[in-house]
Amino acid sequence: MPENLELIDRVKKDLDNIIDPRNGGLAFLANNGKTLYSELPQDVEQKLLLFKPSYPSLNIGSNITIAIQNGSLIVMRASQTMLIAVQNQQNVGSSLGKISTVVKKYSQEFNNLQNIIKPSELRVEVVKKEALVVEGEETELTEPELEKYQKSLVYELIPPLTPENVISECSIVWSKATRLMLRNLDQDLTVDEIWEGLNNAGLDVSLEWVLEALQSLAARGIVRIKEKNKV
Structure with a gap:
């Protein structure tokens, strides 16, 4: 062979x-x-x-x-x-x-x-x-095209995790921004909408922070990208 x-x-x-x-x-x-x-x-x-x-x-x-x-x-x-x-x-x-x-x-x-x-x-x-x-x-993809693509991604919690139990089920100390993000992952929000929502809530976070936080959560088996996303 x-x-x-x-x-x-x-x-x-x-x-x-x-x-x-x-x-x-x-x-x-x-x-x-x-x-x-x-x-x-x-x-x-x-x-x-x-x-x-x-x-x-x-x-x-x-x-x-x-x-x-x-x-x-x-x-x-x-x-x-x-x-x-x-x-x-x-x-x-x-x-x-x-x-x-x-x-x-x-x-x-x-x-x-x-x-x-x-x-x-x-x-x-x-x-x-x-x-x-x-x-x-x-x-x-050019940098603007890549950013547009990343902003369009929709993440979801991996079952059996839900917005109601994710904080208690995962023994991790969450930041306020992460907790708010997790509790809204059942809303089919894009990365761009999550970023906007966090800043509207008075949390000064960058797009890069949101992307890195979601990628870190994915690496821990907590969230995943929803299938319906298209480039």
Whole structure:
């Protein structure tokens, strides 16, 4: 078995207990969102492209959690050059822990993975899945376009968390701004609307603070990006 496929096989075995073979799978992505390897259904792959503008801002081990039908899609930075995406139906918090363990375990090998994957090999190995889609190079978003995209995102609490129980269920000392933000995540507010609401409430916070706070909450398995978001 080629070296790259052997590594992928080991990763799949390590994540076997959180990936449902009927409604789950994994993928590896380059920094620009290009699919390097995928066992995900094509409709789920398309959702990965919607969140491509957020990938460059992720640090190793940080993630984006996306609500999808039959579970969640977790995208985590695995190395400086690539990301891992896992579709699963398990508890998001425990899944994040297991994916983080895999990222740490194979950190050096992940750094080399992008350079050795050959799409022709992957098509041979992927069985009973949709044909591998290798996306072409796409134009990068300008800074104004990226900011517009980030402002349009809608986050939600991950069940069973609700605005009523999130403060008591999570043993974390929250700032006043974070508490107010959490208690309004059932309102389908965009990041821009949350930012405006916090400032209208007399809390002087920046857009960057709101984005970083939401990304930190996502990394802890508390919130996720709602599926309906579009670029």
